[in-house]
Amino acid sequence: MxxxxxxxxxxxxxxxxxxxxxxxxxxxxxxxxxxxxxxxxHLDPGYHGILDDVTAMLRAAFGARDGLAIALQATGSSGMEAALSNLLEPGDTTIVAVNGFFGRRMAAMARRHGAQVVEVEAGWGEAVSNDALLAAHDRHPRARLIGVVHGETSTGVEHPLAELGAALRDRDTDTLLLADCVTTLGGVALDVAEWNVDVAYSCTQKCLGAPPGLSPLVVSERAMARVRARTVPVPFSLDLQLLEAYWVTRPTTYHHTAPVLMVYALHEALRLVLQEGLAERWRRHEDAGAHLRRALAHRGLSLIADPDHQLAPLAAVHVPDGVDGRRVQERMLREHGIEIGGGLGPQAPPMWRIGLMGENATTEIADRVTAALDAVLEREIAPAAA
Amino acid sequence: MxxxxxxxxxxxxxxxxxxxxxxxxxxxxxxxxxxxxxxxxHLDPGYHGILDDVTAMLRAAFGARDGLAIALQATGSSGMEAALSNLLEPGDTTIVAVNGFFGRRMAAMARRHGAQVVEVEAGWGEAVSNDALLAAHDRHPRARLIGVVHGETSTGVEHPLAELGAALRDRDTDTLLLADCVTTLGGVALDVAEWNVDVAYSCTQKCLGAPPGLSPLVVSERAMARVRARTVPVPFSLDLQLLEAYWVTRPTTYHHTAPVLMVYALHEALRLVLQEGLAERWRRHEDAGAHLRRALAHRGLSLIADPDHQLAPLAAVHVPDGVDGRRVQERMLREHGIEIGGGLGPQAPPMWRIGLMGENATTEIADRVTAALDAVLEREIAPAAA
Structure with a gap:
């Protein structure tokens, strides 16, 4: 037994x-x-209609005009891996913007799949400059891919993605542009076709307001042509050609048993996003984020991110000297039922990461968070000063 | 815009x-x-306790005594890929039992990850003989892995897994035993430690009765030692060392954002499985399956599987001559709201696959299915005979 x-x-x-x-x-x-x-x-004819809806709504949310639009049957980091592993072949050069945990992860993952990675770095809280990325492209004009993180969740920095895409379009290059939109889709202005972004992936659990478990992914027709021309196999689970066969050519092909209830959740979340209107939703995230940042500044708390590149839905806040940041997080959770994040990875300076995303992107929620933070900090700072 | x-x-x-x-x-x-x-x-201390529960309950359900027990953040086919990609390195030899769609997929996936695959085949509806597998092992004693499908979902055949494990134990070999338990976990007798199975994966949406979206996976300590000793990197999303760090060593490591609500579902599903009792639950699946098969035989319908190796929770039924099997499926769905499966893959003969799994493993449900089949077949056969 x-x-x-x-x-x-x-x-x-x-x-x-x-x-x-x-x-x-x-x-x-x-x-x-x-x-x-x-x-x-997952083979029910009714389910196929749901997949068609999801594809159409993902295209609308990302601003994609052609190519593949699916929700990968795994979490956001698998979206990154699907994008890199399908677009890169061993030995290919790729340029990656690294200014935090997720840029670093992107570079490491590209290496894991055999690529030669040219990292273009920026300091903690800074955006990687597009000029530096374009200079790297001058040195590596045959790079297959330039990868950037649109919203770097580890620091609250937004990359000027539209400008990079426009510059690459002007170059008339074959180098593709890949964007990690995990913290931006549904919360920050994004228009992949207009911005010349070939590949973008996201998650369901941040600004879209669905539970975690899927990775929305769009791949332009130009990028899919590259995928179809590749010769080295990719992991089965992430194989975009097999996934396209399942999402588009079905029902003759079986790839995986779809996470049906998660897809229902995403379907409804995307409906709500589009019902609200993308521009309105972006503005709501912007307003809530600005309200929070003003409140934090008012309390003398400073942010990690360069103000010119502050990501709307997420503020990374320096923990004041003498305060145990981890303990504040624990007390926020225990005493107020509010989760805020800490720093991500061993290189991170002491910080809190406060996100106002999806349902939570309102000035009222911002006020609840700062009120709780006040209550906790009052008692954290007082004993130390006593 | x-x-x-x-x-x-x-x-x-x-x-x-x-x-x-x-x-x-x-x-x-x-x-x-x-x-x-x-x-x-996913970093909430309360969530960590949930992961501990899931690990303990997965161990109990699989019969695992040591090593890793997790629910991979992706569907069942990713469990197969995680097992193969972590245990095999390019150039390794692996023996795979192929008697249907999933054995064939296992062989193809092992090749995709660079292994030399020795296929040991059996006909449609037959079990691969353990003698043939052991003879292949005689010829390839250094094979890293023998892979079998415990319940071949494409034909309804159960592999005599306990006997294979015992034979390998007698050989005192380093060759590991891997079992696809996608259609057996929670519905068919299984005891991986007792049976000498090193690696087993499953899904959530069959006999466990949770929605699709996760892949339960157990890896013995002996197999984890092999994983730790490997030198060629595996896909990030499937990397068992990183997953172990996240599930066990946490909270210092971040791998992926856990599909929290799916894990809640699995937690409750496993609780229900263990509350019912594994032996009782296996018996319920056996009784329901036997009841269904008797009813099918009574109607002159014959099964694909060798009766000596019939899988309890799934009957693969030959479509009678002159009947359009696909149309019967569509009418079952449309007129009776009952989904039954068809053949899987281009090689499959015309068949229906009827599963009584999880909640549905009862004689009452079996009767509902056969009554609906009667109603549909009466009208399908009559016009043709008229």
Whole structure:
């Protein structure tokens, strides 16, 4: 007989949380409700219509005009890996902008798949300059890909993506532009076709307001042509040609059993995003973020990011000297039920990362977070000063 | 401005379905309810306790005693790829039992990751003989892995896994045993430690009764030692060393944003499985399957699988001559709201695949399916005979 458990775990009873870290954010009630609808099989004709809807809505949300638009059956980091592994072949050169944890991860992942990586770095809290990226492109004009993180979640920095895309279009180059839009899709202005971005991936659990579990991904027709021409195989689970066959050519092909309820959730989340209107939603994120940053400044708290490149939905805040940042996070969680993030990775300076994303991108929620932070900090700073 | 949709898709309103194909099966109501509980962040201390529970319950369900026990943040086919890509290095020899779609996929996936694959085949509906596998092992004693599909979903054949594991133990070999338990975990007797299985993966949406989206995976300590000793990198998303760091060594490491609500669902599904008792649950699947097969035989319908190796939760049924199997499936769905499967892949003979898994493994559900099949077949056969 199999291993016997000492005791059966009790039914889950997690406390309510206001999720104002770098993600996940709280899920909109209609999105949760969508996950309770009758589950269809992944080969049900009705399910195919749902995939078509998701493709159309993803195109609209990303601003994609052609090519592939799918939600990868895995979380955001798999979206990064799908993009890099399908677009790069061993020995290819790629230029990667590195100004935080996720740029570093992108560079490491490209290397893992055999690429020669040219890193163009910027300091913590700075944007990588497009001039530096274009200079790297001058030195490596045959680079297959330039990869940038649109919203660097580890520092709250937004990359000037539109300008980079325009500059590459002017160069009439074959080098493709890849953007990590994990923290921007649905919360920050983005228009991949207009901006000349060939490949972009995101997640479901930040500005889109769905639970984590899928990775929305768009690949332009130009980039898909490269994928089809490649000779070295990619991981089966991430193979965009197989995924295209499943999402588009179906029902003759079977690739994986779709995460049906997660797709229902994404369907509803995208509906809500588009119902609100992209421009309105971006403005809401901008307003909530600006409101939060003013409140933080008012309290003498300073931000990691260069103000000229501040990402709207996420503020990375320096922990004041003498304050135990980790303890503040714990008390925010325990005493106020509010999650805020800490620094990501060993290189990170002490920080809090406060995200107002999706449902939570309102000035009211910003006020709740700062009020709780006031209450916690008052007692954190006082004993130390006593 | 981004692409504008012609029209916003309407809110999803899928019809209720009785899911009696090869999976997914219907989700138990308490599992659906678990997905409505407050969502914790993936770095919340409360969430870590949930991961511990899931690990303990997965060990119990698989019968694993040591090593890694996780739910991979992707669907079942990624479990297969995680197992193969981590255990095999380019040039390694692996022996794979091929008697259907999933054995063939396993062989192809091992090749994709650079392995030399020795296929040991059996005909459609037959089990691969353990003697033939052991003879292949005689010829390739240094094979790194023998891979078999415990429950071949494309034909309804169960592999005699316990006997193979025992034979390999007698050989005192370094060759590891890998089992695809996608259609067996929670529905068919399985005890990986007792049976000497080193690596096993499954899915959530069949006999466990959770929605699709995760891949439970256990890897023995002996196999993890091989993983730690490997030199060629594996895909980041599937890297068992990184996943172990996230599931076990946390919270210092960040690998991916966990699909929190899917993990809630799995937590509750595993609780229900263990509360019912594994032996009782296996018996329920056996009883329901036997009941269905008797009813099918009574109607003169014959099965694909060798009766000595019939898989309990899934019957693959020959479509009678003169009947359009595809049309019967469509009518079952449209007129009775019941999903049954068809053949998988171009080599499959005309068949229906009827699964009684998880919640649906009851004689009552078996009767509902056969009654609906009667109603549909009566009208399918009559016009042809007229």
């Amino acid at each position: 199999p291993t016997v458990l000492a005791a059966l775990p009790v039914r889950l009873d997690p406390p309510p949380r206001l999720l104002c870290g770098p993600g996940p954010s709280n899920v909109a009630p209609p999105v949760l409700a969508a996950m309770q609808r009758p589950m269809l099989g | 981004p692409t504008v949709l012609a029209a916003l898709p309407v809110r999803l309103d899928p019809p209720p379905r009785l899911l009696c194909g090869p999976g997914p099966s219907n989700v138990a109501p308490p599992v659906l309810a678990a997905m409505q509980r407050p969502m914790l962040g």
